[in-house]
Amino acid sequence: SQQGEEDPQALSIQEGENATMNCSYKTSINNLQWYRQNSGRGLVHLILIRSNEREKHSGRLRVTLDTSKKSSSLLITASRAADTASYFCATDPQETSGSRLTFGEGTQLTVNP
């Protein structure tokens, strides 16, 4: 199966709640990146976490990386309706060293007002 698989496929929460999305991958990586895509639009880069980092914060976003389990999570705290979008994790595999990102299928997050 594919490198970079998000879980769950879809998530629906109420405004103000926290949203957690998970990503698993198969090969060794240089870094892992999270992106957001609003319906019919391009991708917005959220955060990059390097293979030697375990946790990173950016505003209401918190990303963790566990290289022993080959997994990452994205936490959005105090969600807003504007956070409604698809979220993708993308890995930069060591074997290709920056020549490509491998994306998962995404988690569709819906935040209800």
Next chain:
Amino acid sequence: NAGVMQNPRHLVRRRGQEARLRCSPMKGHSHVYWYRQLPEEGLKFMVYLQKENIIDESGMPKERFSAEFPKEGPSILRIQQVVRGDSAAYFCASSPGTGMYEQYFGPGTRLTVT
């Protein structure tokens, strides 16, 4: 500092025609990547180019697809003799280097083959 520019944003072609998609990277970025996104799916890598060189085209279909990034001007993704299965969103990304750099994405070109 303008972001990654792609044009056209929407392109409609009949089966058998050619499609040309253009991408201008962010200023100062010399690395360009093309990805394809089918409906309801994630992005799939197609090709990675630096100025005048194709570095990795392992994601490109063997026939009808080609890409270039000339010394001057935008990167071009060319699809010859388009078929309905080519209908997708094509995204370009750029970065200043490889390895530990974010890739910045353009808004995409949505290709529809009728």
